[in-house]
Amino acid sequence: MRNSFCQAMLARAAQTPQLFFLTGDLGFMALEPLRDALGERFVNVGVSEQSMIALAAGIRRNGGESWAYSIAPFCYARPFEQIRNDVCLNGLPVRLVGNGGGYAYGPMGGTHHAIEDYGVLLTLSGLRVYVPAFGADVAPMVAAMGAREEPGYLRLGRSEVSDxxxxxxxxxxxxxxxxxxxxxxxxxxxxxxxxxxxxxxxxxxxxxxxxxxxxxxxxxxxxxxxxxxxxxxxxxxxxxxxxxxxxxxxxxxxxxxxxxxxxxxxxxxxxxxxxxxxxxxxxxxxxxxxxxxxxxxxxxxxxxxxxxxxxxxxxxxxxxx
Amino acid sequence: MDPALATPAHHSPLTDGHSVDLNLSADTELQLIARRARRRLLRMHFERKVGHIGGNLSCLDALLALHHRILRPEDSFVLSKGHSAGALYITLWSLGLLADADLETFHAEGTLLAGHPVPGWHPRIPVATGSLGHGFPVATGMAFARARCGQEGRVFCLTSDGEWQEGSMWESLIFAAHQRLPNLTVMVDLNGLQGFGSTREVASMEDLGQRLAAFGIPVLHVDGHDHLAVTAALRRPGSAILVLHTTKGAGVSFMENRMEWHYLPLNAEQYAQALDELSEDAVAAALAAGGGR
CATH class of the missing domain: 3.40.50.920 (Rossmann fold)
Incomplete structure (x- = not known):
């Protein structure tokens, strides 16, 4: 789904000049086309997820469209207070993208699993979760997230359907x-x-x-x-x-x-x-x-x-x- | 454009109907404004039986200098040390951007003037703050978006000193320095006291200015109660960190450098003494003697 996501973001970026994409130092072998297309609006903030979410809120507060990407546990657990305060309390439609929901990072161990992500995030006012079942779901979800003026969390996984x-x-x-x-x-x-x-x-x-x-x-x-x-x-x-x-x-x-x-x-x-x-x-x-x-x-x-x-x-x- | 910043202070309670000498130097005028702002701040906290007075008084002079002398319609300000919301409300009141009736709702049921700023009601309060380590990162994002979009305007942010114990502050400092932001000015209210001790005792970061300077952003040390010095430092173009050397509880003798005034409300006797120290006569005497705040 990462490649589907990258393609969907490329399409959205082409029609959204104010789009900023932030990553917490992740996306290797997947997001390079988006990086190349966005130029300096593709921002690797480094290994700093709390700052990334707050930056995304600030960008949105200033009129930009901000997407923040990491692997799922780092996207919602470490910066939860930033999501709660800086994004949701301020009513800012920041889009969060977590790759590898559930046990997707399997042998990497429990720190890299995200088995309570949308339950935690759905406690926050106004936030909507998007859980694609198939690769083809990702593009319409990205479009829907971008169109809705509300915070969103996209939980990416791996499409497992045969056809x-x-x-x-x-x-x-x-x-x-x-x-x-x-x-x-x-x-x-x-x-x-x-x-x-x-x-x-x-x-x-x-x-x-x-x-x-x-x-x-x-x-x-x-x-x-x-x-x-x-x-x-x-x-x-x-x-x-x-x-x-x-x-x-x-x-x-x-x-x-x-x-x-x-x-x-x-x-x-x-x-x-x-x-x-x-x-x-x-x-x-x-x-x-x-x-x-x-x-x-x-x-x-x-x-x-x-x-x-x-x-x-x-x-x-x-x-x- | 920020509509509140575009709106002239049409009815400033500190300059309308009061005996401000318009021939005074800017510094003296701000001193008078600051004295009256202190009195109003104490009254607001006394009437509502609310604490956090010490940290409000340590940053009030810088907020007044920033809002009266520096901020333009295209600029923004984020109060990262949200527990000094009272000082911000009083500053807005001093510009006529809040009314006495608004201040009377401070901490009251149904208020918009909460103990820490809440969002969505005043153009000069762009985001909610209160949890330390949030305002500066958000301000950094605002400055970054402006720089990348070629927008005019600077972003100012006021942090506390203890707040720099939060890791998110350093994450954002790394980012701001790496991106070479041209439009972000951070003020650090270095009053030396935090929630349960002095910053030196609890988790010393001395010399904080040196540590901040190590990231490559210019650091200026300023007397945070000297309006002219603060104003001059804020006028400096480009990004900078202003380490404001301040006194917690500044202007009220029994509060100065006392940690308990992070929390305590005033009783009637204390309030009377504080007002006496900040009376018009005391103002005149201090000014005549060339005194500060």
Missing amino acids: ESALPAYQRWRCLLEGAAGLVVVAGPLAGKLWNAWQARDRADRPALWVLGDWSADDQELPAALCQAIAAAPALAVVEEHVAQGGLAAWLLYRLALAGVACPPLHHACARGYPSGRYGSQAFHRRECGLEADTILEALRAAAGLPASALAGPAAQSVAV
Whole structure:
């Protein structure tokens, strides 16, 4: 997605002469075209994330359009007070971009993971998070972030779908698959993993798959079609590479309750930190947290009172959810 | 353009209806303004039973010099030491940009004059400040954007001395020096006292001026209570750091260099004594003797 992001920023920069792009010394092998295009408006502020966010606020306060980039944990955790005070309290539409959401930096270790990023940021007034599921989502998200006069956080990952051309174009809410074995709401690149695993299954033997792309604490309305589908589903699963607290499940269930939608039995597949105390690839951490397609499917079937799927892999039996 | 800066001070409570001698030198006029500003600042804090007086008094003279003598419509000012909001409000009042009725809401329910500046209501308060280590980095961003966009106008920023214990300050100083910003002037209110001790005792950065100068931005040492000296230093073109040698609680004898006046409100007896020290007679006597503030 970094390359998609770079291309999207090049397009935006071409029509936005006041655009400033700040990076905290990251972007090697990805952002060079943007650096070359922006010239002195591409600013490597050095290893100084707090200053970077405050600088971005100051630039915006002076009329510039500012984007601040780092890897995800350095983008929101270290400079949280700057985001809270300098950006959000001042109502400045600064755009934050964090690369490598969730466990994407796998074996780099826990300091480099971002498994509580959007939950933390959504506590701030007026901020909207954008979590692309696919590479093709990035360009419309960048355009939307630039068009909205509100602070935004873009959580980049790695597109994991086998064939993006088969997917519907970006919308905030998309139904990727119809299905009768429950309903799954997912955020981020895990959507691609689930789509890869389930798209060839019979409709009766797979869940419906919905993906959410951007949301804020101020959003209250849910699509009517989604509400109807959830109400009719035998079970609901929410899937996210993020901890439960502040995550998508809590956000969604609160809105379902406000809308008076009775929620079916729930399974929440989410980041659970480091259950074994050991570290590994993104796939390792997902597996430890039950963030795999087979595991999720079996948990969903169990929640719905359905028999185990004959197509479930061994992981479904080996990981407690 | 900053609309407040473009608006003349049409009703300054310090120059309208008061006996300011227009033939006085600029320095003397500012001294008179400063005396009355001190009285009004103390009244505001006394009436609202609010502290933070010491640090307000240490930076008030510099704020008056900056706002009365230097700031143009195209300039901006960021109060990084947000706990001196009172001094900023009084400075704006001295220019007629806030009214007495506004000051009476200081720290009150529903106020815009909070203990630390809140955003979105006064053109001379461009951003919220209060958490130390924020205002200077934001001001640096403002100056950077202006420089890169070829915009006119300078950016001024006032920091405390203890604030330089925040890492974000040094991050931004590295950036400002590296970018060779031509339009950023930082004032450091070097009063030597912080929240729970002296800066020397808590986490000494002496000589702070030398440390700052090591980054390659010109550093000027100025008596922060000498209006002419502060004004002259602020007029210097290009970026600079002005180390303002100041006294916490300046102008009120029992507050000077006393850490407790970082926090304490005034009681009635103390308020009366302070007013007595800042009376018109005391002003005249001090001026006649060639005294300062």
